[in-house]
Amino acid sequence: MTYRVEHDLLGDKEVPAGAYWGVHTARARENFPITGTAISAYPHLIEALAAVKEAAARANAELGLLSPEDAEAICAACKEIRAGALHDEFVVDVVQGGAGTSTNMNANEVIANRALELLGHEKGDYARLHPNEHVNLGQSTNDAYPSAVRLATIIAVRELSEAMIVLERAYAAKAAEFRDLLKMGRTQLQDAVPMTLGQEFGTYAVMLGEDRLRLTEAVALLHEINLGATAIGTGLNAAPGYAGAACRHLREITGLPLVTSADLVEATQDCGAFVHLSGVLKRIAVKLSKGCNDLRLLSSGPRAGLNEINLPPVQAGSSIMPGKINPVIPEVVNQIAFEVIGNDVTVTMAAEAGQLQLNAFEPIILHALSESITHLRSGCLVLARRCVEGITANVGVMRGYVDNSIGLVTALNPSIGYAAATEIAKEALASGRGVAELVVEKGLLPADELARLLRPETVARLVPPAPA
Template sequence: MTTRTEHDLLGDKEVPAAAYWGVHTERARENFPITGTPVSAYPHLVEALASVKEAAARTNAELGLLDADVAEAIGTACQEIRAGALHDQFVVDVIQGGAGTSTNMNANEVIANRALELLGHARGDYHRVHPNEQVNLSQSTNDAYPTAVNVATIIAVRDLSAAMTGLQRAFAAKAVEFQDVLKMGRTQLQDAVPMTLGQEFGTYAVMLGEDRQRLDEAVTLLHEINLGATAIGTGLNAPPGYAETACRHLVEITGLPLTTASDLVEATQDCGAFVHLSGVLKRIAVKLSKTCNDLRLLSSGPRAGLNEIDLPAVQAGSSIMPGKINPVIPEVVNQVAFEVVGNDVTISMAAESGQLQLNAFEPIILHALSESVTHLTAACRVLAERCVSGITAHPDITRAYVENSIGLVTALNPAIGYAKATEIAREALATGRGVADLVRERGLVPADRLAELLRPENLAHPRERS
């Protein structure tokens, strides 16, 4: 492999000649062989880094700190990266020491070397465009990296919100389809009172809608950025007006309604917005997992379980039991939920462990947040497309459960009284006979009145009766 020699404070280092990264990135590759997941695995972050660097170049040129041709070359390199080029050059491991310095320098070096090419210079010839002197001008890792993380997360959450909307619509469509399917509601896994399968599926749609609103509220906190804070929030080495100008340019580039934090010292060390967002992601995961638990229970069987619904058969379920079909889609969503809950613990610990004017653990916060958002996004899409949209019901089975359940006696309680209802329930349990049959046999309610009481709309929608 052909190499070129680059130099830093530790001395000379060989770098692949074809690489757009430089000496700092090369050392980081050696120092952090942790996950095997490079920064390039998070394209939103790569594009956000390029957006921050382009905004900085525009600002530095506007304030007279950067030659126009260099600023233009840096901007063009950033635009190419935002369009998808050179992502493979972002090679440092996503989990790293140094508060994200290696990720920031990876971006600085790739952008500098591409800008050099655009100006007719060789990669590594940093006399004209230097990663630190020009690309990182008026910045620190401590404001450029967190700002990029904010921007990347905002964009990623948009995808999650859209996926949740799709899943919500899938459940809502099933709620309409199953609106007349009478079934038994259950509390504590015991028979409770009648309802419809449509009501059950409508609940899942409502929960998703509520969680999506909480997600949209949480992500608004990330629109406050600390770009211009430099090292600790005092703005050292950034000219007057830099923070506001850089934010204006970043808004133009990203189209996001970003604002500069009112207190940059606070914003540079505070990870509260990430903790809050992670808490909402955990809420989504927990409730989504509960929904999947319900789907697995309702489809259990087919002969020795509830068997009220059928989930789409997407693959054979066993290497030893012929004909077995497993609820694999809800199961994979459950596992994503477990991961998100664990990530929330990681994010909480990382945020708590920051000291004084900087949190050095934002790389693991980024990694955990990105995993939670992207995996939840995929889980919602898979659940909607490969499970919920294909669910079918067994109305005869659900109706039979209602007719044979002692829970039906609760609906008849106003008509026959609590004492009689208790006797009917006891006899139904002892004999295995249906509640309606026993009431009819004892003549406790006229036949036409009993038929009226047992109509599905009256059982499942008592509040709507005139």
């Protein structure tokens, strides 16, 4: 391998001649062998960094601070990166000290060296076009990196929301399919009152819809950026008009309704929007996990559990027990939820740990949020396609539970009275006989009236479907 020599405040260092990254990136690679995951694993972040750098170059050219030729080369390099090129050149570890400086410099160096190539110069010829002097002009890591993190998160959340819609529709389809299937509802794992399996599945669809609305509200806060703040929010070293111009160009590049924060000093140190978003992600995770707990309970058995529904078999369940099938899809979604809940603690502590005019811990916030968002997205899609869409109902099992349940007597309270209903419940429990059988035997209700009261649409308070 051949090398070129680059220089920084610590001295000279060899860099692979073919690398688009430079000396700052090389030192960061040595300093932060933490997760083994480079920022190249986060394509939304790479594309967001390129969008920020392109917007900055356009603004600086507009203000007469960059020559048209240099601005054009920088913008061309950024467009290539946004289209997917050179992502493997973003090699620093996602978790790093320095408030994201290593990530920012990795981007500056890759863009500068690609721009140099486009201008007909060798990589590392920084006398012609420099990572700091030109690509990073008017910026600090402290405004460029947070702005890129916000852009990347907005894009990732959009994909999560789309995946949630897939799962929501899968649950809604099952709710319609199971609309008239009577079963026992349960509270505290004890028999409660009858309901339909459609109502049970419809609940999961409703919860997902509510959570998508909360996600939309939370991500809206990320559209306020601090680009132009430079180091601490005072805008030092950025030209007058730069912040507004850079934001305007970034809106044009991304198509997002971005705005410059009204108080850049506050925006540079505050991570409240990330804390809020993480809390919503935790909410989604908790409710997804609760739904998966229900699926595992309802499908438990098949002979010694509830056995009210069948989850589609997707793999053999045991290396020792022949014929065993396990609820592996709900189980993996449970584990994603546990991870997201833990990530929320990480985001909380990182946001709290900020000091004075800067929070130095946004790299771990990015890492935690990215993992939560992408894993929740995958979990929603897998749960929908590999589990919910293939669920079937065991109608006879559910009806048998209803017919034999003491909880059935609650539906008869208005007709036979609480005292009589209590006596029926006690006798049914002691004798093992059915509630309906005892009610008819004791002449409390005629059989046809009892049948009417116990119809699914009556006990579950179903609303008749709208006319087609």
